[in-house]
Amino acid sequence: MSKELTLEDIQNFDGKYPKQLWYLFLVEMWERFCFYGMRGVLAIFMVDQLLLSDRDANLKYGAIQAFVYAFTFVGGIFADKFLGFKRSLIFGASMMLLGNGLIALSPHDYFYFGIALTIIGTGFFKPNISSMVGDLYREDDPRRDAGFGMFYSGINVGALLGGILCVYLGKNYSWNYAFAAAALVMLIGLIIFLATKRHIKPIGNSPLLHMPNATRIRTELFVYLAALASIPLIFMMINNTRYTDYFMYIIGPIALGYFFLQMKRESDSKARQQLMAALILILFSILFFAIFEQAGGSLALFANNNLHDNLLFFNIDPNVVNNGANSLFVIVFSPLLGLLWLAMARKKAEPNTVIKFALGFVFLGLAYYLFFGTRFFADAEGKTSLGVFTLAYLAVTIGELCLSPIGLSMITKLSPKRLGGMMMGLWFLASAYGQYVAGLLGAGMSSPDENATALDKLMAYTDGYQQLAIYSIVAAIILFALSPFIKRLMHGVR
Ligand code: GLN
Numbered sequence: 001m002s003k004e005l006t007l008e009d010i011q012n013f014d015g016k017y018p019k020q021l022w023y024l025f026l027v028e029m030w031e032r033f034c035f036y037g038m039r040g041v042l043a044i045f046m047v048d049q050l051l052l053s054d055r056d057a058n059l060k061y062g063a064i065q066a067f068v069y070a071f072t073f074v075g076g077i078f079a080d081k082f083l084g085f086k087r088s089l090i091f092g093a094s095m096m097l098l099g100n101g102l103i104a105l106s107p108h109d110y111f112y113f114g115i116a117l118t119i120i121g122t123g124f125f126k127p128n129i130s131s132m133v134g135d136l137y138r139e140d141d142p143r144r145d146a147g148f149g150m151f152y153s154g155i156n157v158g159a160l161l162g163g164i165l166c167v168y169l170g171k172n173y174s175w176n177y178a179f180a181a182a183a184l185v186m187l188i189g190l191i192i193f194l195a196t197k198r199h200i201k202p203i204g205n206s207p208l209l210h211m212p213n214a215t216r217i218r219t220e221l222f223v224y225l226a227a228l229a230s231i232p233l234i235f236m237m238i239n240n241t242r243y244t245d246y247f248m249y250i251i252g253p254i255a256l257g258y259f260f261l262q263m264k265r266e267s268d269s270k271a272r273q274q275l276m277a278a279l280i281l282i283l284f285s286i287l288f289f290a291i292f293e294q295a296g297g298s299l300a301l302f303a304n305n306n307l308h309d310n311l312l313f314f315n316i317d318p319n320v321v322n323n324g325a326n327s328l329f330v331i332v333f334s335p336l337l338g339l340l341w342l343a344m345a346r347k348k349a350e351p352n353t354v355i356k357f358a359l360g361f362v363f364l365g366l367a368y369y370l371f372f373g374t375r376f377f378a379d380a381e382g383k384t385s386l387g388v389f390t391l392a393y394l395a396v397t398i399g400e401l402c403l404s405p406i407g408l409s410m411i412t413k414l415s416p417k418r419l420g421g422m423m424m425g426l427w428f429l430a431s432a433y434g435q436y437v438a439g440l441l442g443a444g445m446s447s448p449d450e451n452a453t454a455l456d457k458l459m460a461y462t463d464g465y466q467q468l469a470i471y472s473i474v475a476a477i478i479l480f481a482l483s484p485f486i487k488r489l490m491h492g493v494r
Contacts, residue, residue, distance in 0.1 A: 007202045011138045016342060018136045020203075021147050023196035025154035027089075028129050030189030032158030034096055037166030037182040038118060039065070040323075044167070045175055049107060056241075058297075062439045063244040064115060065296075067234060069432035070247070071123025073255050076131075076425025078124070080418060082223045085128040085135075085204030086197060088421070091224060092125030093190040097183050104180035114179070116234040120227050127424035128204070134412020134420070135203040142345040142494070145356075145409045149338030152405040153331050158185075160327035207418075248436050255429055262419055270491050271416050277489035278414040278423060280482070281357055281407065282430045287475055288403055289434020290441055291364055291468045292396065295326065297442035298461060299371070303389070306378070306458045311386045318386050325390055329397035337401050352494045353410045354486045358479035360403030365472030367395035371465040375458055382454030413493045441468070 010020060042064065046057040079088040099117030102110040133151050137144040162182070170178035208216040237243040259279065266272045300322055307318035344350035351359065370392035378384040407427055415423035445464030449456070 005199070005201045007135075010136055010200065010203070011141070013136075016143060016339075017147055017150060020136050020196075020200050021133065021150060023192065023199060024129060024133055024136075025151055027189045027193045027196075028151065029154040029158040030185045030192070031093065031096070031125055031129070032155045033162035033165075034100060034158075034182040034186040034189070035068075035118075035122060035162065036159040037162030037185070038100055038179065040163040040167045041170045041175070041178050042115075045107070045111075045170065045178075049175060050111065059241040059244075060238060062435065063238050063241045064119070065435045066244060066248060066432045067119045067238065068122045069126075069428045069435065070251050071119050072127040072428035072432075073123075073251070073422070073425035075123035075125070076127040076421035076423070076428075077258075078223050078227075079128045079131075079421035080207065082206070082208060082219055083124075084206035085132050085421065086200075087206060087220065088124045088128045089132075089193060089204075090190070091227075092121045092123065092128070093186055093193065095121030095227075096125065097121075097186040097190060100179045100183035100186065104176050104178075104183055107175045107179060112235055112238060113231070115238060116231045119234055119238075120230065123425075124227070127428055128421060130408045131412060131420045131424045132200065132204050134409065136200075137412075139413070142350065143342060144413070145350075145406055146338030146342045148405040148409040149334045149341070149401065152401070152408075153334040156327040156330040156334070160324060160331070163323060163327070248433070251429070252433060255426060258422075259426060262422065266416060268416075273489040274414040274491060274493065275416075275419075275423075277486050277493075278411060279426075280486055280489075281353070281410060282427055284357060284361075284475060284479060285403065285407055285427070285430045286433045286437065287471065288360060288364060288399075289431050290437035291368065291472060292400060293435050293438035294442055294465075294468070295322065295396075297438060298445050298464065301446070302371075302457075302461045305454050306374075306382055306384055306461070307386045307389055308383050309386065311390060316386070318389070321386060321390055321393070325393040326397050326400070329394055330401065333397060334401055334405065337398075350494070352483075352487060353406055353413075353490070354479060354483040356402045356406045358476045358483065360399045360401075360406075361472045361476035361479060363395050363399030363402060365469045365476060367392045367399060368465045368469035368472060370395060372462045372469060375462040378455070378458055380455070382456075382458040384458065410493075414490065 010018060013019070043057050043061045046052045046060060047054060052060065075088060075092065079085050083091065095117045099114040099121060101114075102117070103114035130148075130151075133148060134144070137147065162185070166178040166181055169181055206216065206220075208219060211219070237247055259275075263272055263275050266275065300319060303318040303322040309315050309318055311321065341350055370388055374384040374388050374392075377388055408424070411423050411427050412420065441464075445461055446457075452460070
């Protein structure tokens with residue numbers, strides 16, 4: 001009989017990436033395919049089929065986005081305390097599968113119910129797969145950021161394909177097919193995970209393994225039931241978007257309270273300071289995502305109203321660029337940046353996490369100056385250069401790659417084992433707030449006058465983008481200034 005696979009066997013891998021990374025890469029790729037496929041059709045479906053007004057559809061879309069990421073906090077805690085990462089992932093994937101499958105059966109009848117299941121499912125799935133990637137690496141392994149970079153590429157392959165395929169199916173065939181495709185790819189992801197999980201055997205086990213089987217199973221069932229019991233609540237909150245505001249006011253302070261409670265319980269002062277460093281970086285990520293997520297709101301409108309449709313030598317719908325350029329750039333540049341980090345690490349010249357975060361804001365600021373700069377290329381009708389716009393997306397993406405995969409990696413480095421899931425949940429909860437603030441920023445930017453010309457709109461939006469550029473640069477400066485202090489809190493973690 002072959003000997004049991006140990007954590008050391010996994011972590012002592014040769015080469016650039018552990019082989020288990022590819023399995024998790026594929027599973028996450030299909031999950032993101034499902035997620036972004038569903039997300040891509042959401043607003044159109046609500047307007048077209050549920051006959052919601054644009055405004056209501058937008059509000060609900062925002063609420064769903066916020067909930068999806070907010071539930072990662074709950075999913076992370078439940079994984080730490082009761083299920084472990086693997087069981088959480090299987091439960092989450094099953095919920096996403098079921099949710100999309102139900103909507104596929106009868107989009108009109110099961111829409112909200114299916115979305116509620118997807119919210120719970122993502123909450124259990126998303127943070128926990130990322131935590132497992134972190135467990136593939138020894139604490140001080142310099143290859144971790146590159147691994148997360150590659151994983152992040154997989155995320156975007158899924159996001160791009162899902163966004164294209166599901167919208168195509170929905171618009172040209174039927175909405176049933178669009179949601180059925182989302183369900184089907186989740187099934188593929190789940191099957192791949194079940195088939196490969198023996199290769200990560202020591203990772204992500206239930207924290208309750210020491211309990212008698214019957215007690216453990218009872219506890220797990222209780223968690224599943226509690227998750228399902230929250231469906232009516234979620235259902236109600238996406239139906240009445242006013243509750244979303246209340247929810248967002250409440251969940252953040254609760255999460256912070258819980259975080260500080262757990263931090264206080266930590267007896268080791270080094271671990272406490274590392275948690276503090278993680279929290280500071282998480283708070284910065286809220287601002288990053290608030291600016292970054294203009295993509296789904298104000299930048300989509302800007303692309304619709306103010307851009308020519310010629311890019312280099314061909315014509316293309318500016319909204320296709322707005323929806324696809326980021327993912328394409330991530331797929332190409334994320335592994336490359338990963339290799340750059342590896343090469344720099346070999347020369348002992350790799351910037352540490354705080355500096356990477358600051359660079360993320362520098363590129364974000366540069367990008368928004370470019371969005372602002374489009375106004376100098378505008379014609380009298382208020383239409384401007386798609387080329388400059390695309391270049392800005394390249395800068396956004398480089399910024400994202402300095403911050404988002406690095407953030408995942410940082411969380412796995414700075415969290416004590418018993419809090420890994422919660423901390424990853426907190427990281428994504430910050431994204432929920434980012435989404436939420438993005439909506440507020442976008443709304444503040446749109447020109448108030450219904451009859452505004454395209455040129456007025458161009459001026460209003462680009463004014464806004466200049467503001468956002470300034471915020472980004474200020475954040476970068478603060479991070480550079482704080483970096484010695486945060487580094488000290490990190491105690492040698494790079
Ligand atoms: N685009 C990334 C993903 O889907 C990051 C999401 C986020 O943190 N807001 O995983």
